[in-house]
Amino acid sequence: MRMFDFLCPGPGRTALRVMRIVLLLAVLLTGSLPVAVEAAGLGDARREAITESLHGRWNAAVGRKTLTLVFETDGRYRVASERGDFQVEENRLLLHPDGAEAPVAYTLDLRPDQLTLSGGDLAGSVTFIRDIASATPVRDYLRGWFVTTPGEMRAKGERILAILLIVMVSVGMVSLLGRLGQFLIHSQWGPLKYLFTRYKTKTRTIQSVILNVVKYFIYFTAFGQILAELGVNYATYFASLSVIGLAVGFGCQGLVQDIVTGFFLIIDGQFGVGDMVEISGQTGIVEEVGLRTTRLRNVLGQMVVIPNRNIALVGNFRHGYLRGRVDVAVKPGQEGLAEARALKFGEGFARQYEGLVLEKPTAGGVFALPSGERFIRLHLNLWPGQQPLVDTQFLPRLRAFLVAEGVEIPGDRALVTYREPPYKYPKLWAFQRKKDDEAAEEAKAVGEATD
Secondary structure, three states, rough: OOOHHHHHOOHHHHHHHHHHHHHHHHHHOOOOOOOOOOOOOOHHHHHHHHHOOOOEEEEHHHHEEEEEEOOOOOOOOEEOOEEEEEEEEEEEEEEEEEEOOOEEEEEEEEEEEEEEEEEOOOEEEEEEEEEEOOHHHHHHHHHHHOOOOHHHHHHHHHHHHHHHHHHHHHHHHHHHHHHHHHHHHOOOOOHHHHHHOHHHHHHHHHHHHHHHHHHHHHHHHHHHHHHHOOOOOHHHHHHHHHHHHHHHHHHHHHHHHHHHHHHHHHHHOOOOOOOOOEEEEEEEEEEEEEEEEEEEEOOOOOOOEEEEHHHOOOEEEEEOOEEEEEEEEHHHHOHHHHHHHHHHHHHHHHOOOOOOOOOOOEEEEEEEEOOEEEEEEEEEOOOOOOHHHHHHHHHHHHHHHEEEEEEOOOOHHHEEEEEEOOOOOOHHHHHHHHHHHHHHHHHHHHHHHOO
């Protein structure tokens, strides 16, 4: 049974058989179907537009029955149990059932949601209405997979194998690149070993960023190839990706700021893991510097997570502590006794406030002023922000302890100042500073000689 045989009366079927014999003879003699001359102004673009408009499900009421005609995106059609290829030529629709020797031509009248076919094996005309409720590509595609012929099953099996191959290759490439990146940054060969040992955080971050970019590129490309195998327009897929990316970009501005800021924080080397820093009012030791957040361990032991976009000002205690310099006035001749007793008290104080006082106090020597006053100095290394502990606890108790030990403090003068020890510049910088100092001294000497 062909597509519309049940709509034609008996004589019509006989005429149809005669037409098929004539068409078959024409094919055997000429090698092609006799077709009308294409009307002026009709080209490939018009045929493609009509073909794309046909895609979907169309329903026609024939008596008490509903005739459903489905045009698929791969150039196939189906109606009832019949399947085949379809083609649009001028204002005609050619339906070529599977196994038939020649196609059947119908006159085509296509409107936005209405399709009228006449001619061919039809005694009259049949009007189809687009089935909007069920005309979805997913439903039509799935239906095409389950209603198929043995010949089509082979093609679809090849398509499934191609999709599996795309997935396996993309996953394998990502895994291989990840292992290659780990091998390179952990390599013990020459420059690679130097980069990893000296710039561990930077190399890990750069490797992570590059791997993520390449990974997403591979996955998006693979997904596009899979869609192409499924019959989805590749260009449409990437166009939709750009629109989706724009929408996601607006919604994830903070995330993008975090990542960009984190990348430059690590590249610029403003601070690294293990540094004592002050960020956004939080002081602590850097536990982790990531692309999105920076983690600090504060004096209370809390893990403080700071989004990278909130990092505006950074205070870096490069030595890992804040130094308090305690100066105590002593009577001439008691410098040694006062220094020994002060160190003894400082050791006990450091044990009492362990974690706030980071190291045992050290002696800073004895110095005298032109006025004859003499002072002993202690160096106290503190967790930054613990100055009140020294002002309210260490200094008053130290004075009382020294007096109790027989040390006289003239005028009860004892004070403390805070600063970070001078930073030790790298050798190259130190050499340059030495040259600058020598040049300044030479210029000063020349100026004095001129005067």
